[in-house]
Structure formats: C-alpha cells, structure tokens
Amino acid sequence: MNLKPKIIVRNLFMSFKQEKEIKVLENINFEISLNEFVSIIGPSGCGKTTLLRIIAGFLKPTKGEVICDGTTVKGPSPSRVVVFQKDAVFPWMSVRQNVEFGLLAKGVSQEERTRISNYFIELVGLKGFEDNLPKTLSGGMRKRVDLARAYAAGPEILLMDEPFGSLDAQTKSKMQEELLKIWEREKRTILFITHDISEALYLSDRVIVLTSRPGKTKKIIKVSLPRPRKNELKFTPEFAELEREVWDLIQEKI
Ligand SMILES: Nc1ncnc2c1ncn2[C@@H]1O[C@H](COP(=O)(O)OP(=O)(O)O)[C@@H](O)[C@H]1O
C-alpha cells in the first residue's frame, strides 16, 4: 500500500458572496490514498458539489487548499476527470467517437485511439455497440459510455458527482456493481459523491459524512466489508448496521 496520500484536502472553507455571504463548507480536512475508493455523503445542499468542483480545480476555495500528488491544485488538470449526473455523451457521435473524443483533442494517433477505445469499450461491457448512436442506447448504457470516456482520457483521479442519480433503482444497482468490477480491473483513485447511503457504503473503502450546510466533516467511516462485493452484500446484517450508523449521523442523531 502506498502511504503517501493522493489527495489532501486541508483546512478548506468556501463561502459564496451574493446579497449576503453564504458559508457552504467549513474546515474540511481529509486525505485519500492512491487507488482508494472514497465517497462523500451529506444532505442535499451541504456543499458536496462545491467540494468536488474545488478538488477538480474549477473553483478556488475561500480558504485552505487541495493538494494532489504533493502539488496545490490551482486549476483543472487532465489527471482529474469529472463524471456528472448528466452524462457528457455527444448525441451526434457514435460510442467509439465519444470515447475517443478526448484523445482526438490531445492529438493521439488513430492507431493508439483505436487501441485505447477498444480496451475501455470492452471494459465497460459495450463491445459490439461501437458504432451505435447514443439515442439507440439505454440510460445505463449511456452511463457506460460516459465511464469509458472518462477512463480513456487517462486520469489518475476520477471525481464522480452522483453519476447514477438519474437512473432507476435496478439500473443503478447494476451500474454500482459494474463500476466496482471496472475499478477492480483498472484501479484509480475515486472520489464519489452521493446522497444515497447504501450506494456510498457498497462502493467505498471509506465514507466521509458531511453535516448540513455549512458542510463540516462529521465522521469518516471505514467500510471493512470484504471485496470483491456483489449486490447481495446489501442484504446482510453487517451492511444494515453500517447503514443505520450513517443514517443516524445524517439525521444528526449522533
Ligand atoms: N456559484 C454559486 N453561487 C452562489 N451559491 C452557490 C453557488 N454554488 C453553490 N451555491 C450554494 O451552495 C450550497 C451548496 O451547494 P452544492 O455544493 O451544490 O450542494 P450539494 O451538492 O451538497 O447539494 C447551496 O446552498 C447552493 O445554493
């Protein structure tokens, strides 16, 4: 295990100034190790997306800093790719063109683009759909295209903001299982934002629980459930116990 943290969030504060100042994040501190899977959970409006945008380098914090690989984040970087709830799939491009888009923009050769897109299209389970247009795909399949696109861009860190938030319950469960399979094969450092307790626990090595706005780090829970994980894990007493703990934390009962 590499003990040098991949991401350090240190003494982070964020306020937005409108007519009056809104404090969104207050003294957030945590570290994420190389190839760790960490989720952030907290009530709606507590500043999760804001925190992710700061880590991505899209927003500058009011105070504090984010350090990736020992360097303070000052702006976006190709080593950090963001996956949003709304997929970033271009409707007029085929699956392959979508997956290769970032590589084309970087000037990667045709041969190399094909090699990379073949690999990630296969990894996300879309082999055979390379020439399909997005409108011919289901919501879950479009999410797979989005994941392949994010991976193909070659990031070391994947920042995911409720990526499965708009999927129906069954597709969402399936995609959670898929994401873990992909991550087992292609380890990356993943920071996953959700307001779904079961999703956070099922996917993660650790879950960071934020308080309601202004978001503060309420507790960091280590999820010691064995891997590889299957959906059945969600029906075990150990899982239910963890869910209860996070639920009570979010309801501010403890
Ligand atoms: N650019 C902005 N300007 C002003 N207020 C903002 C801006 N972005 C977010 N906020 C406010 O910050 C709070 C946290 O938003 P957000 O980070 O999206 O929360 P979450 O993702 O946890 O639901 C909300 O009250 C939101 O209205």
Ligand SMILES: [Mg+2]
């Ligand atoms: Mg959000």
